[in-house]
Amino acid sequence: MGRRVQDVRVAVVTGASAGVGRATARLLAQRGIEIALLARGRVGLDAVAEEVRAAGSRALPIEVDMADHEQVVAAGRRIMAEFGPVDLWINDAFSSVFAPFQETRPEEFRRAMEVSYLGYVHGTRVALSQMVPRDRGTIVQVGSALAYRGIPLQAAYCGAKHAIVGFTESLRCELLHERSNVRVTMVHLPALNTPQFDWLLSRLPRHAQPVPPIYEPVVAARAIVGAADRPGRREYWVGMSTVLTILGNRVAPGLLDRYLARTGYKSQQTARPADHDRPNNLWQPLDGPGGHDYGARGEFTGRSHSRSPQAWLSRHRRLTAAGLAAAAAGTAAWRRR
Template sequence: MPLTRSIIESTVVITGASSGVGAATALTLARRGAQLVLAARSPRGLAQIGEQCRQLGADVLEVPTDTADPDAVERLAEAAQERFGHVDAWINNAGVALYGRLLDLPLDQVRRTIDVDVFGYLHGARAAVPRLRAAGGGVLIVVGSVLSEVSLPYLGAYIMAKHAVQGMADSLRQELRADGVAEVSVCTVLPGSLDTPLFAWAANQMGRQVLPPRPLSPPQEVADRIVRLLEHPRRQSFVGRASSTVMWQWRLAPALAERLLSLYGQLAQFGRPEPPSDGNLFEPVEAPRGVEGGWRLTPATLAGLPGTALAKVRHHLNGARVS
């Protein structure tokens, strides 16, 4: 069921709103006149995006929130209800990423990744669904990833989380249907690789700079799809140039796709040496905020361009055949 009110009359809660997809979605909805409740851990980042939304004419409430804390998420929902009287859409988007070999990763970092990327979404769903029903209906958006369907090496904790979130959304949708709750739609968005700050802020135990998988899409593509889903819900939606292509390759030729993506992950996912870092796993990074991460424009990432990466994979395969 779509929004029961027009966007200009709707209250939308967005987690992870201070950068990337969350910020792009907030700005897009601000242009449409929505009432916005923005959540993220960084008060400074929230204030920045909140002010940009106000300049576009939106009524905005900023609520600093760590979505791994169920009480904090409940307070977020209560604040939205108290300020605007109803919640019409909830966008589960806040997330962190962790790079490293699964067998070697510090377990506290793995648990934190799962706490934010899985339990954070569950906390959001538990807070959102009763309020969406009370508003007469609404939409719960779950921002997943093409990595909810496929896998890459050295990103296992994040991929565990994204697979779990996909399963959570599917099960929740089935349970709501079984309970006769037709007024709440649960929509999963599965983007490919996006030009966001995620990669620069990721926790990294690999000892080398993280490079985002190519090709990269702008976060605005995901924001536009989310807004479309609010008005025309679908259970699942792939976004980005590579997302659906990679997914179908994985489904039709899983062994080959797994091998190729494994080689890609080994040869094109990392750059120059860099010391291990917790990134923004436990605390927000106090760095300039923005929708995009600047990866599509940075010369240092040229090694990750599709042609270069594919050439590396091809060379590796040819070498394997010769040996």
């Protein structure tokens, strides 16, 4: 089995400067884990590092573009030198484009894939270089309901998340073949209230938004830490919307095609006109020197859920199964009366 989070000494979180990565780093810091924080934006990195230290843990913020393999390798060497070998690596960094596919330029699509897919590949490779020789460690790939169901206006993101699933499944088979104790698991998330809607490149006519129901980043963070605690499972689904999306696509993908063609454009946009002159973070971080600290939450807090009962039940399947069995036995006994 992989090491439980409370036994982990050194963790890495990519995309740590904002959103889900920021929320996850905060939770790990409460466990006293030394955390290497990887992201492009200096302002966000410095801010999350201070949060980690305030919680009583050591922080190592490293500016790195996950699309650049050599930068990731260099970050891995620095982590090893300053903290020691990595026990837990969480891949979360991404960038993307909100636009119809035919309005997404080839170089933009390539860049989104390099960050959001190859960034996971590079991070996983560096993690394995430190875990395999010790025959222990856990890698958590942060995925999405859109890893199994593509939606309009997010072809680059959906393509990257689909690719991560295929890559991770292939790697898991190889580790099993080698009888390795290194564990790899995935956490598939619902729509989240993160800053991505304020900094991703968008060509939509109105301001982008997550498809409701919307959850706060801490819901994702709890699931990620829970998955790291129990890495023997292949994957975790967070939020009932994720469950329904994945299962619905297995049963009736054609029906979902038509439903999303009809509703997918409106549901991803607010009523506010988009500002097409605002800067975006596809090529350069917006929280670089002199920039803004975006934090973990986005602008949709008033519409977001801070808890997901389904996610809790997913992490505690044995307890849930026992409760259901007890309820069924009680019902049967009552009927016999």
